[in-house]
Amino acid sequence: MAKYITKRVVYMFISLFLIASLTFVLMKLLPGSPLASAEKLSIEQREVIYEKYGLNDPIPVQYIRYMGNLAKGDFGISFQYKNADVMTLILKKLEYSVILGAQAIVFGTVIGIVLGMIAALKQNTIWDYGSTIIAILGISIPSFVFAVLLQFIFAVELEWFDVGLWNGWKSSILPSIALAMGPIAIAARFIRTEMIEVLGTDYILLAKAKGANWFEIAFKHAFRNALIPLITVLGPLAAGLLTGSLVVEQIFAIPGIGEQFVKSINSNDYAIIMGTTMFFSVFLIVIILIVDILYGIIDPRIRLSGGSK
Amino acid sequence: MTNKLEKLPKDSFERITIDSTQAEKISKPSLSFWQDAWLRIRKNKAAIVSMFILIFIVFMTFAGPFMVKHDPEAVKVSHANLPPKVPGLEKLGIFDGVGKLGSKTVNLYELKKIDTYYWFGTDSLGRDLFSRLWKGTQISLLIAFVAAFIDVVVGVIYGGISGYYGGRTDDIMQRIVEVLIGIPTLVIVILMIMMMDSGIWSIIIAISITGWIGMSRIVRGQVLKYKNQEFVLAARTLGASDRRIIGKHLLPNLMAIIIVNMMFTIPTAIFFEAFLSFIGLGLQAPKASLGTLINDGYKFISYQPYMLFFPAFVLSLLMIAFNLIGDGLRDALDPKMKD
Amino acid sequence: MEKIIEVKDLELSFHTFAGEVKAIRGVSFEVFKGETLAIVGESGSGKSVTTKSIMRLLPESSTEFKNGQVLFGGRDLLKISEREMQKVRGKDISMIFQDPMTSLNPTMKIGKQIMEPLLKHQKLNKSDAWKKSVELLGLVGMPQPEMRMKQFPHQFSGGQRQRIVIAVALACNPKLLIADEPTTALDVTIQAQILELMKDLQKKIDTSIIFITHDLGVVANVADRVAVMYGGQIVEVGTVDEIFYNPQHPYTWGLLSSMPSLDATEDKLYAIPGTPPDLLAPPKGDAFALRSEYALKIDLEEMPPLFKVSETHYAATWLLHPDAPQVDPPAPVMERMKSFPGSRYYEGNAGGAK
């Protein structure tokens, strides 16, 4: 296990290093960068800024400094927001995004698990088909389509919510639901398949042979075994949520990182784009690593055998 | 359990010899793999219906723009923001050209004295949304198919080489994959697209740049599985070249899994195109794709929701259809479920 | 002798994608108190299905019981409610499966798995159940049972896991223990240990056993009586001696001929030609006829009834019909029959008079 974790951490750093280098190259290549509105500045002003940020140094020096700063958690400076530090900007917006993401993932997986359990235990009944349809819709339809539909129905038509305005926790309900559709679908499908597989195993047959009733079979024996592998999809789930949150935040005008990111794309604020990209990368890579390690720890089948998957 | 038996004719107790090979005759007619798969998928109603929907949509992407006399990219400001109006249906109170103007509900066609029909309405620049929708769908599908094709080609070659040659080659190639797979798709797609000018090819490349990895891993796994099986070993002993072994023996066995995986690659590509266009990194006007159309529509959600509905509906339908076909194919081609 | 369980005319089909699988086609047998009945037959002959139908463990959605009874304690187990059945399972009848690697719940500590039937059927409180479980683990020969209770299945070897499964099965002193190929998945040396353990425990707690195997070698070791199954039917049943030394059915001959014997020097092992019948469309007459060199014309027409050989010995083959021709079984079988009093090849011993 220790060897596996070490290996994974090494790969993680190589991946991050590559991404960081790529962002640096991009910063150098992109038109108009790094000063989005450089044209408006006089030559002297520009010189001052170039000097201040070390943009006159040779490229390798800049590269090393850039990587060093990243390592320290310094993601650069936004020119759009009066030289605000990108990391500070991100941290300020983090709260909204975290609330949204956490709500979506908790709500989504819980509902998904319930749906998946119902489908597996009532196989080939109307319950099963219903849950399967929800799963197919949730997997197929992008969260931004759900988001605009929810907004149209509940905010525009029914006027239960404000349109495009952050107004406390209530404003997080619709976007959280839109984001949760993916997790619901993925969890429901996953649990259904796992449950059906587990219900067909020898140990379930033995449990039945011991005289266990339907409830004990489903919840004492099968559920745990079906649930543990769900951890493996949490990584992709988080990635999907992050992707979704970019647009969903924008649609519902949630002042989170995603909305900031899309705004920066439209105003060519490369520093924020690159900084946020780095932030997303670290976030996702670390989540996936944690999830993998967690699975190794929680599942007693692989806890001591030291194997990877 | 007693021997009370009716009299049986004496000659029925004659000994006979039985050709014991006869006992091994297989009673079921043997079907080829693909025939068998076809029989299975035919039973999957969802997949079949999806297939028809898909065919219909593809047909419309070519025929749709010619069904109306409006050009999908022609701007006509005087015809801006018109709601849908369809001859025939207008008498039923739907698609009758009635829409919102400020807070009032009026027939905008009469108001603006327009006597032509825009079946799905027009956008803020007066472009016909019906032809735009199908043109946009066409572009989205094109991007998805090309991206999926690239994924398959690169993935099969990479995974095939890695698995077939094994050893050091495989080691190095797999280390590379392990690093690449650590990079979130979202991140790489965004970085790539920023590096290139926006356009169809940029989107395709951005989507494909990591898209092939999944395919390559699957192909590698399958090649590893098959390459030491008897029929391949036999071919090799008989002096078959690598090319022949790969082409004649490995590829046919990989076809099923490649096709299934491609069915899931396509909707992923459709999604990323729409996603990129929606956040402003995709195609630029006057070109249309499902993503840009949804983005345009979303801006007018309060006044002209139809601008959003049609492209959102087609996008959803496409995604659902591909996923259902993929599911159906997977079930049909999965030899595990064979009895 | 007291009958523990009696299976009568059991007939059962599975409805599958490909059609109706007639898995059990008229099976009757009984098990007496304290005895071990072995059921032998090639894989696919319906041994597991027979025993699973006693326990009613077959998938409800696809199984159709067409006929028959399973009489146990004065009741027909096929008729009682699922709730009643749950009280029988694990308490009066318990079961051991073939593969110990998969028959324990991987995410549940084994202590809990052993305690489960005790808590459920014997209504013991937790600490008593714990003590009893530790005792059981000791009984099945697990060293340091106290400590092992807290471990998960993956921390045990195959043989140890089978011991645990046996402990679970014996927890409530069942009247009948069904062991479905309990040693097939184990190494030869471990097999012997598990068999010893089972024989040992049977004496201690006086339970009846149905022992399923496809290995005749094991049968001689453990069984009092043997039922030979083929194509969803019992083709011959008798005491161990009768089956081993006076077999009547060509299929039993085949099984015996294909059994490797320790003292024998033959270099080639006999294998029965052909494959078991397709139960989707079972043959009309004797299911084995197509693979038998002793086939009669009538075998293709009509199913043979069970002919009585002795009070305890029956076989379903037309060869036992008075009109049937005399045939000689394969040489190794004939050799065995020479030592069985009552067989037609019996040569007596010590100059014995006829």
Ligand SMILES: Nc1ncnc2c1ncn2[C@@H]1O[C@H](COP(=O)(O)OP(=O)(O)O)[C@@H](O)[C@H]1O
């Ligand atoms: N759930 C099931 N559905 C369909 N066919 C089954 C099922 N279980 C067993 N069978 C069939 O019944 C026959 C007898 O199987 P089984 O009793 O497991 O044989 P064995 O003697 O090896 O234990 C086999 O042909 C098998 O394919």
Ligand SMILES: [Mg+2]
């Ligand atoms: Mg069996």
